[in-house]
Amino acid sequence: MLDWSQFIAQDESIVWQARPAPRCFTFRRWQHALFGVLVTVMSIWWLVAGWGMMVQGEHMLWAVVPIPFLLIGVYLSVGQLLVARLEWERVFYALTERQLLIQCGLLRSRIIAFDLTTLSYQCLYPFGEQLGTFYLEAGARRITLSCVEYPHQLYRRLELLIAENNANSSE
Secondary structure (H helix, E strand, O other): OOOOHHHHOOOEEEEEEEEEHHHHHHHOHHHHHHHHHHHHHHHHHHHHHHHHHHHHOOOOOOHHHHHHHHHHHHHHHHHHHHHHHHOOOOOEEEEEOOOOOOOOOOOOOOOEEEHHHHEEEEEEEOOOEEEEEEEEOOOOOOEEEEEEEEEHHHHHHHHHHHHHHHHHHHH
16 A cells, blocks of 8 residues: 555544545446447548549548547547556545545546544445445545545544534534
């Protein structure tokens, strides 16, 4: 796990930490990949047809126009899966008594910190008994913790904190 000591106070300790499940994190946007395959296939067909038209003396534009669509299709079908897998190496989650910390980023890692007193809402989207994604609201900020293994541990902790925060805000 990641050394969080430089991001927390001396009297603060980590009460929960995790990282996303690798396959779930990589394939969390599988619908985009499926759409990308469709775009890629259609672009290849268009490119081949356009090339044939260009060879027969038609305008070169028919062979050039599908190239951006082909690049977009390849990125959506394969590229975004590779990017997600590379990003997974740098994604970590941690909960202390005072804050929720998230490290993320592909080229440059960044730390996102949420003060727990600002948490007002959570929603758990389960992918099975032992895997789920969290949607959290902390004031005007919103964050998603993707593909957390054993999410019920974190859910119970946050449920108590949010109930306490909502009770304090209504007073």
